[in-house]
Amino acid sequence: MKKSPYFLKAVVTSAVLLVGMSAAHAQTVFDFANLTNGGAGNFLPTNGVSCTGGDKCSSNVSSVLNGTLSFASGGLVVNVMASYNGSAFGNGAAVVQDHEPAYNNATFTGAGLGVYHLKNENSDDNITAKESLKLSFNQAVTISAIGLRSDGHNARFDSDKKFEYSFDNLSWTRTNLAGSVALNKIGQDFYIRYSEHSGAQFYLSSMTVAAVPEPETYAMLLAGLGVLGAVARRRQSKKA
Structure with missing residues (x-):
């Protein structure tokens, strides 16, 4: 018929x-730890600016303490800004993408996103005391998990060390630092910071999200x- x-x-x-x-x-993984020297990484606005030792960073931290890094993957875009000691995000602190020359995501080897708040100070490229990041997506997403790396560019954290995260910059959740942390929350903005309560330096290495x-x-x-x-x-x- x-x-x-x-x-x-x-x-x-x-x-x-x-x-x-x-x-x-469908899930999309933003791999912030995989910064390459040859321009293959999808970060903005700079590429391969010399940072600490053999690492490479995607922000010129010797002269710029503001601005945004943008990442695109799976049709989603996330803009990342930094803050130090309560300053406005994107002003007074630089978000940096730090690289581990021996990067290997399967073995949790790598660095990721961190914060600089002192010009010409090359030792402060992770998230430490009074430092925080804001990640804003171009639409609402389900954040299923985040990846974290320690100061040593691996996933080894002391069991008592904490970090804090928020979806509105008002209500914060404190939890243990680990290589991977499950969240399963819906939002468009995500905040992450050093915990003044038994905190340790760390990097935000990845985010696993899905568009809502x-x-x-x-x-x-x-x-x-x-x-x-x-x-x-x-x-x-x-x-x-």
């Missing part, structure tokens, strides 16, 4: 929307399914 063009259109529309929603729920579909996506899907239902009912009445 020949299908109505409206029926076929509704089927195609709903299928496309379902595929789009599935893609929106916009409300209009659900509305379009429901509309498509509604058309399907109406066509089916019309076909049933004609048969009767």
Whole structure:
């Protein structure tokens, strides 16, 4: 029996929307620890500015203590800013992406994002006392996990050492430092900082996120399914 063009259109529309929603729920990993010297890394605004020893950093910390690093992956964009001692994010502290020459994500070897608050001070490239980062995504995401690295560019932390995170910069959660920390929270902004309560220096090495579909996506899907239902009912009445 020949299908109505409206029926076929509704089927195609709903299928496309379902595929789009599935893609929106796909996880994306932002690997902040994988900074390369040859320009292959997708960080902004600088590339391979000399930092500490054999490391490379993506901010010129000798002259700039502000600005934003931006990362794009899986259709998502995250902008990262730094703060020191309560200063406005993006002003008075530089966010840096630090690299480990022996980087190996499988063995938790690497560094990641840190903060500089002193010009020409090359020893302060991680997140330490009074330092924090703000990460802003271009849309709401589900943050399933974050990766952390120690001052030694590995995942070895003392069991009593803490860090703190927030989704609004008001309510903070303190928890143990570890190579990977599960969060499973929805938000568009994410804050992370040194804990003044038994804290230790660390880097933010990665974030695992998934885009949250916009409300209009659900509305379009429901509309498509509604058309399907109406066509089916019309076909049933004609048969009767």
